[in-house]
Amino acid sequence: MAQNDDPAGTVSRRDFIKTVGATSVAAGVLAPAAPVTAQGPAALGPGPVPVNLTINGRARTLQIEPRVTLLDAVRDHANLTGNKRVCDRGTCGACTMIVDGRTVYSCSTLAIDVQGSRIRTVDGLANGDDLHPVQEAFCAADGMMCGFCTPGFVMATVALLEKYPKPTIAQARRELDGNVCRCGTFNRVFEAALSAGGVNRG
Amino acid sequence: MPADTRDRNARVPRNEDARLLTGRARFVDDVRLPDMLHVAFLRSDYAHARLRGVDASAARRRPGVAAVYTAADLGDYSKPAPLLVPPPPIPGLVFHACTHLPLATDKVRHVGEPIAMVVAESRYVAEDALADIVVEAEPLEAVGDLEAALAPGAPRVHDHLESNAAAHVVQRKGDYASARTRADLVIARRLLYDRGAAAAIENRAIVAQWDAPAEELTVWDTTQAPIPIRNGLARMLGLLESQVRVVAPFVGGGFGPKIMMFYPEELLLPWAAMRLGRPLKWTEDRQENFHATTQERGQVHDAEMALTRDGRILGVRDRFLFDTGAYDPYGLTIPINTQCTLLGPYDIQHYDSEFTAVFTNRTLVSPVRGAGRQHGVFVSERLLDIAARELGLDRVEIRKRNLLGPDRFPHDHRILFQDSAPLVYDSGDYLPALEQAADMIGYDAFRRDEQPRARAAGRHVGVGIACYVEGTGIGPYEGARVTVEPGGTVRVATGVGTQGQGHYTVFAQIVAGVLDVEVTAVQVVTGDTREFQWGTGTFASRGAVVAGSACHAAALAVRDKALAVASRLLDMPADRLELAAGRVRVRGSSDAGVALGELAAEANPLRGAVRPGTEPGLEATAYFGPDRGSTASGVHAMIVEVDPETAMVDITRYVVVHDCGRMINPTIVEGQIHGGVAHGIGNAFFEQLVYDDQGQLLNASFMDYLLPTATDVPPIETAHRETPSPFNPVGLKGVGEAGCIPTGALFAQAVEDALHGFGVEITEIPLSPSRLFDLLQRGSRP
Numbered sequence: 009m010a011q012n013d014d015p016a017g018t019v020s021r022r023d024f025i026k027t028v029g030a031t032s033v034a035a036g037v038l039a040p041a042a043p044v045t046a047q048g049p050a051a052l053g054p055g056p057v058p059v060n061l062t063i064n065g066r067a068r069t070l071q072i073e074p075r076v077t078l079l080d081a082v083r084d085h086a087n088l089t090g091n092k093r094v095c096d097r098g099t100c101g102a103c104t105m106i107v108d109g110r111t112v113y114s115c116s117t118l119a120i121d122v123q124g125s126r127i128r129t130v131d132g133l134a135n136g137d138d139l140h141p142v143q144e145a146f147c148a149a150d151g152m153m154c155g156f157c158t159p160g161f162v163m164a165t166v167a168l169l170e171k172y173p174k175p176t177i178a179q180a181r182r183e184l185d186g187n188v189c190r191c192g193t194f195n196r197v198f199e200a201a202l203s204a205g206g207v208n209r210g
Numbered sequence: 211m212p213a214d215t216r217d218r219n220a221r222v223p224r225n226e227d228a229r230l231l232t233g234r235a236r237f238v239d240d241v242r243l244p245d246m247l248h249v250a251f252l253r254s255d256y257a258h259a260r261l262r263g264v265d266a267s268a269a270r271r272r273p274g275v276a277a278v279y280t281a282a283d284l285g286d287y288s289k290p291a292p293l294l295v296p297p298p299p300i301p302g303l304v305f306h307a308c309t310h311l312p313l314a315t316d317k318v319r320h321v322g323e324p325i326a327m328v329v330a331e332s333r334y335v336a337e338d339a340l341a342d343i344v345v346e347a348e349p350l351e352a353v354g355d356l357e358a359a360l361a362p363g364a365p366r367v368h369d370h371l372e373s374n375a376a377a378h379v380v381q382r383k384g385d386y387a388s389a390r391t392r393a394d395l396v397i398a399r400r401l402l403y404d405r406g407a408a409a410a411i412e413n414r415a416i417v418a419q420w421d422a423p424a425e426e427l428t429v430w431d432t433t434q435a436p437i438p439i440r441n442g443l444a445r446m447l448g449l450l451e452s453q454v455r456v457v458a459p460f461v462g463g464g465f466g467p468k469i470m471m472f473y474p475e476e477l478l479l480p481w482a483a484m485r486l487g488r489p490l491k492w493t494e495d496r497q498e499n500f501h502a503t504t505q506e507r508g509q510v511h512d513a514e515m516a517l518t519r520d521g522r523i524l525g526v527r528d529r530f531l532f533d534t535g536a537y538d539p540y541g542l543t544i545p546i547n548t549q550c551t552l553l554g555p556y557d558i559q560h561y562d563s564e565f566t567a568v569f570t571n572r573t574l575v576s577p578v579r580g581a582g583r584q585h586g587v588f589v590s591e592r593l594l595d596i597a598a599r600e601l602g603l604d605r606v607e608i609r610k611r612n613l614l615g616p617d618r619f620p621h622d623h624r625i626l627f628q629d630s631a632p633l634v635y636d637s638g639d640y641l642p643a644l645e646q647a648a649d650m651i652g653y654d655a656f657r658r659d660e661q662p663r664a665r666a667a668g669r670h671v672g673v674g675i676a677c678y679v680e681g682t683g684i685g686p687y688e689g690a691r692v693t694v695e696p697g698g699t700v701r702v703a704t705g706v707g708t709q710g711q712g713h714y715t716v717f718a719q720i721v722a723g724v725l726d727v728e729v730t731a732v733q734v735v736t737g738d739t740r741e742f743q744w745g746t747g748t749f750a751s752r753g754a755v756v757a758g759s760a761c762h763a764a765a766l767a768v769r770d771k772a773l774a775v776a777s778r779l780l781d782m783p784a785d786r787l788e789l790a791a792g793r794v795r796v797r798g799s800s801d802a803g804v805a806l807g808e809l810a811a812e813a814n815p816l817r818g819a820v821r822p823g824t825e826p827g828l829e830a831t832a833y834f835g836p837d838r839g840s841t842a843s844g845v846h847a848m849i850v851e852v853d854p855e856t857a858m859v860d861i862t863r864y865v866v867v868h869d870c871g872r873m874i875n876p877t878i879v880e881g882q883i884h885g886g887v888a889h890g891i892g893n894a895f896f897e898q899l900v901y902d903d904q905g906q907l908l909n910a911s912f913m914d915y916l917l918p919t920a921t922d923v924p925p926i927e928t929a930h931r932e933t934p935s936p937f938n939p940v941g942l943k944g945v946g947e948a949g950c951i952p953t954g955a956l957f958a959q960a961v962e963d964a965l966h967g968f969g970v971e972i973t974e975i976p977l978s979p980s981r982l983f984d985l986l987q988r989g990s991r992p
Binding site: 075089090095096129131147158159181188189193196198 | 223224226227228229230231232233234235236237239240242334409410411412460462463464465493495496710711712877878881882884885886887888889911912913917918919920921923925926949
């Protein structure tokens with residue numbers, strides 16, 4: 009996953025201890041290379057542990073099992089249901105969130121791995137009734153049908169435009185290629201992506 | 211908003227988009243209730259096995275597990291699911307109804323068939339507990355291949371039947387045998403169309419809540435048919451229909467399998483929620499979706515077409531096998547669609563069609579977008595292409611010679627359609643559509659100039675052009691209630707569910723057009739049995755046609771009521787009044803008039819009686835039930851370039867000329883067509899459910915089952931023609947499935963044309979780069 013080669017996205021041992029230090033767990037589980045503590049490599053979990061996440065600018069501590077994915081943490085424990093669960097295998101993109109500026113498949117990311125990171129979901133994009141420019145562009149281009157894959161496409165498009173403010177079609181195709189839409193809205197999604205970036209189609 | 215958006219046929223932005231884009235739209239998996247438990251299912255790993263025992267005791271002891279149910283725990287509730295669609299009254303028809311149980315008892319008949327249900331505090335714990343259940347099963351030889359399934363001595367899916375034949379149906383018109391004796395040419399081929407997945411992005415999901423003090427059951431379900439689900443659950447659970455509320459909120463794509471009912475999970479969650487007194491939730495995961503959600507395709511045709519030497523079709527004979535999977539609760543809709551749609555837009559006087567539906571140890575089959583129509587189109591279009599080649603005729607020309615002329619409508623094919631009504635085409639104008647598609651793709655110039663030039667340069671380019679019709683908008687009926695609220699908002703409630711077709715907008719447009727209000731002032735509710743409790747569901751491209759016509763009728767009745775109230779209020783005959791911009795005013799005047807909301811308040815006074823013969827408020831309910839469906843049609847054309855080294859196909863142009871009668875919103879129509887074409891391209895070249903001979907699905911993930919993505923779907927050039935249907939007041943025909951119907955036939959034709967000289971004849975769908983490579987290596991033309 010993208011965050012693994014992004015230093016800002018990894019949880020350092022120090023961060024980890026800071027966040028769960030009060031509990032009797034060993035850090036070695038998350039950082040296997042670190043020296044084993046005096047208590048030995050006791051397993052983390054299986055019960056809930058506090059996990060600190062910063063979601064859409066708001067810090068929250070969730071009591072969740074270490075095996076809980078970022079997607080489940082956000083949907084089921086932080087109650088932000090905008091991003092959707094579809095394949096649970098990192099193959100469809102519906103769960104796409106932006107973590108420290110990079111898109112991740114949240115279904116295949118452990119929540120505990122992204123403590124200390126800035127997590128952005130589709131729920132936090134609009135400001136009340138004021139849509140984000142990317143959302144406006146999807147509206148204008150009719151860039152959705154059933155809308156289930158749409159939160160993922162919107163987040164991927166936001167990330168695209170933050171990376172390439174005026175993307176070419178080739179850049180848009182590459183950045184959105186990890187998202188699947190069965191309704192077949194691709195043509196109009198590109199139209200939305202390119203118009204949101206202030207570039208006309210073609 | 212400009213006034214013209216109130217007209218029909220306008221590109222109005224969708225009312226539902228903001229909710230979908232912000233993540234606020236509620237889908238079933240987004241429903242969370244206090245105290246909710248989570249469900250996971252233990253499913254069969256075997257395609258065919260005898261169950262000797264199921265031991266769930268360890269699972270029941272696991273902390274966090276609330277209950278585990280096996281078939282033995284269901285008592286009287288363990289009954290075969292109802293037969294959803296009984297077969298039409300075709301003389302001589304044989305049909306064996308074999309529907310599934312909620313949980314398997316003595317035998318499992320496909321991979322993914324549920325054996326036990328675990329209810330736990332979280333889905334994680336529920337899945338942990340699945341591993342605690344011990345199943346003793348004796349594997350049996352699986353029934354896979356369709357022909358082998360019918361061989362004497364083949365293992366039987368259902369022990370009580372004499373063979374694996376689920377149904378046998380013959381439909382004939384004219385006298386094919388005698389027509390054949392007059393033929394100059396008979397083209398006979400075996401044509402294959404293998405299984406595909408619907409692959410809606412939203413997996414199925416169910417939440418069930420029993421409110422014991424109120425004695426009310428609420429079920430959120432990703433179904434295309436909330437009202438029939440409500441009715442069936444009430445019957446099976448011994449409740450009044452009024453005690454059951456089924457909500458299909460936003461649904462993330464249907465494409466057919468969500469009309470299947472009753473899935474085992476739909477039977478079990480409400481039942482268990484009533485016993486446990488806590489809300490339950492189950493969301494299918496994608497792997498379950500590949501095994502436990504219905505699939506489609508899987509037909510083998512032995513077909514022949516008899517023609518004169520000038521390319522006129524004398525008749526067609528078709529014998530085909532249809533894979534219905536392990537059970538057949540959906541009846542014969544798909545093969546009858548195939549049987550009927552094979553006739554296409556052509557004048558075929560003699561037709562002899564016979565099919566056998568076959569039980570196999572594979573996932574159940576029910577309609578998927580196109581619902582068997584693409585198979586029929588594949589057969590007739592391929593036979594025409596081969597005949598054209600044999601006769602030295604152009605492919606467009608041979609089609610022109612066989613199209614039904616505009617004077618032939620209504621056209622009675624003298625066989626029965628899936629809705630049990632005679633197959634009658636209501637209206638159409640096929641020749642101009644064919645000419646327009648040929649013109650748009652530049653067929654003549656491509657064949658004359660571009661193709662020889664490319665071939666001379668060593669490039670392999672080809673063009674295809676294919677025609678189809680689609681029976682849409684069948685009965686029985688849908689209804690709608692239109693209410694003007696005192697604040698001026700117009701509410702529309704209909705029982706039909708919605709899965710992304712833009713119903714929130716097109717129904718609003720229909721009503722807004724009648725009442726002359728802004729489309730954004732019309733709020734549409736679909737798929738909630740508490741809001742509207744009569745109807746069937748979304749299938750057969752019928753939502754806009756049938757529910758849309760009901761919306762239209764209800765809006766007309768509300769308009770009459772508004773005029774009547776205004777007539778009293780203004781002391782002016784109703785025929786001198788008109789609705790304009792949300793108000794009633796004197797016809798032709800520029801008076802301010804009275805707002806519809808004020809009239810609604812006036813019609814519902816706190817004092818004073820409702821006069822005899824009147825009703826309070828501005829509200830009306832209406833129903834629409836067409837005697838038979840309306841027939842949409844179209845022509846698709848494509849240009850491809852094939853690399854014979856890699857067998858990769860690049861679709862360079864794709865043209866659609868489409869006729870769905872009167873359009874309500876061309877943007878939404880085009881979206882439906884784009885989606886259908888994308889689905890069709892997937893079916894033609896990327897998607898195949900690959901089963902081994904023991905009924906194991908080998909590619910049950912999106913990593914292995916390739917949906918077309920942004921890079922595979924070309925821009926689609928679309929032109930609309932409008933031949934209104936006389937079968938409904940708005941002139942509508944359906945469009946939801948159209949895009950994928952001719953795509954396989956078209957793809958085969960264009961690729962074959964590109965590979966001219968390689969001796970390749972394509973008689974199967976789906977292709978794939980590797981399969982096409984095989985065909986190239988050995989040549990396949992007989």
